[in-house]
Amino acid sequence: MGNHxxxxxDILAEDMHHWYNKFMRESPSGLITLFELKAILGLQGMxxxxxxxVDQVFFxxxxxxxxxxxxxxx
Numbered sequence: 001m002g003n004h005x006x007x008x009x010d011i012l013a014e015d016m017h018h019w020y021n022k023f024m025r026e027s028p029s030g031l032i033t034l035f036e037l038k039a040i041l042g043l044q045g046m047x048x049x050x051x052x053x054v055d056q057v058f059f060x061x062x063x064x065x066x067x068x069x070x071x072x073x074x
Contacts, residue, residue, distance in 0.1 A: 031068045034058045 019041060023032065026040045034055065038044060043054055061069045 033068060037069065 022040055023037075024030075026032075027036065032040070037058060038054065043051075046054065058069055
């Protein structure tokens with residue numbers, strides 16, 4: 001309260017909200033491939049370590065191993 005500046009949590013929440021809205025606009029079915037995710041979020045040209053991290057996060061949510069990630073609540 002009384003803090004007029006943005007803290008990290010506010011910035012991250014804003015980014016997540018933006019990314020979620022973009023995801024739902026670009027993939028209304030709620031399904032997305034790793035390639036589509038990287039394209040939507042502008043994640044091309046990353047370092048090998050960064051690319052491996054994004055892959056790991058994606059495959060964590062690819063519950064059935066079909067190379068699709070689905071939005072929560074679908």
